[in-house]
Amino acid sequence: MxxxxxxxxxxxxxxxxxxxxxxxxxxxxxxxxxxxxxxxxxxxxxxxxxxxxxxxxxxxxxxxxxxxxxxxxxxxxxxxxxxxxxxxxxxxxxxxxxxxxxxxxxxxxxxxxxxxxxxxxxxxxxxxxxxxxxxxxxxxxxxxxxxxxxxxxxxTTGFAPVTKAIRPFRFQAAWLNHGSFSEYVHSKWKSSAPIVPFLREFADNLQAWNKSQFYNIFRKKSELWARLEGIQKLLAEGRQQHLIKLESKLRREMDEVLNAEELLWFQKSRMEAICNGDRNTKYFHLATVIRRRRNSVNALMDNNDNWVTQTDQVKDLVFQYWSSLF
Known part of the structure; x- marks a missing residue:
């Protein structure tokens, strides 16, 4: 709102x-x-x-x-x-x-x-x-x-656990908004090093920094939700000044995490129009879904010209194909 x-x-x-x-x-x-x-x-x-x-x-x-x-x-x-x-x-x-x-x-x-x-x-x-x-x-x-x-x-049917998704590591544009990111890059950057091996090393450093300083956006968001829920249960039993201040701090952190997640979705859409329009429309989410759809393999045709759609069967078909080449 x-x-x-x-x-x-x-x-x-x-x-x-x-x-x-x-x-x-x-x-x-x-x-x-x-x-x-x-x-x-x-x-x-x-x-x-x-x-x-x-x-x-x-x-x-x-x-x-x-x-x-x-x-x-x-x-x-x-x-x-x-x-x-x-x-x-x-x-x-x-x-x-x-x-x-x-x-x-x-x-x-x-x-x-x-x-x-x-x-x-x-x-x-x-x-x-x-x-x-x-x-x-x-x-x-x-x-x-x-x-x-x-x-x-x-x-009407009760509650089931929220499933968790595992996402591959990539450079996140949201890092640019983190207070210590620029200083970290300057401290780790080596202008005289061979570019290819250095980029591999630098990517590993960024991954370590992400885990220790920035955190995975989705994991941090889940932790904040859990902490907010616990604090608000205690506040419902009686007002405690230190908990009120902590809740306010966590709300501000949640706003920052949600903004970082929005930026991550823009990056995943991989569209030049990322610089234009309203960040919160369906456009970039839809662009991401379309790209993932194009990159996904949902069915393969076997040697008998039959479409294979079951996940295990698709895996077996891929394995058989590559095994026959070597």
């Missing part, structure tokens, strides 16, 4: 979506409406949307989804809530309400008396029928970043 108070929150939202892969996303207290809201919704990446517009710079509820994954039917909305029926293939439909209560107690009336007893409002509520319908359903509070509230993740 982009608002005067919170700055650019879209990278954090997109990162939460990438990690958790929800079918539906709800954003509250958006402070935006009209054409500006449309632009931000496009950047977040979902095809379909439903909104309760902000009143001036107050309130606002957005519900975003992809209709090819889940069906959403409106059941009415109000300045403080948006209610829908959610239907997924193979599941029974269920009702969902996204609520952002007015700070005016006269407006909230009786609806929020029970919630006023709780100091924490970042919660999901379900009735008994919903619990019976989704026996494995669960709610998880994600770490806060660029917001005063914890994102809420609701899963």
């Amino acid at each position: 982009e608002c005067a108070r919170g700055g650019n929150k879209v990278p954090v939202i997109r990162e939460l979506i990438r990690i958790n892969r929800p079918n539906i996303v709800v954003l509250v207290e958006t402070h935006l409406s009209g054409a500006q809201a449309d632009k931000v919704c496009e950047r977040i990446g979902f095809k379909d949307r439903m909104r309760v517009e902000a009143q001036g710079f107050s309130g606002g509820i957005w519900l975003l989804w992809n209709s090819n994954e889940v069906g959403v039917t409106s059941f009415g909305n109000h300045s403080q809530h948006l209610s829908v029926e959610i239907r997924k293939i193979g599941d029974n439909p269920w009702l969902f309400s996204a609520i952002y209560a007015s700070p005016d107690s006269a407006v909230r009336k009786e609806l929020w008396k029970e919630l006023e007893k709780s100091a924490r409002l970042d919660r999901g509520l379900a009735n008994g029928d919903w619990r019976l319908l989704f026996a494995e359903g669960a709610v998880r509070n994600l770490p806060k970043a660029s917001s005063d509230h914890c994102p809420i993740l609701i899963s």
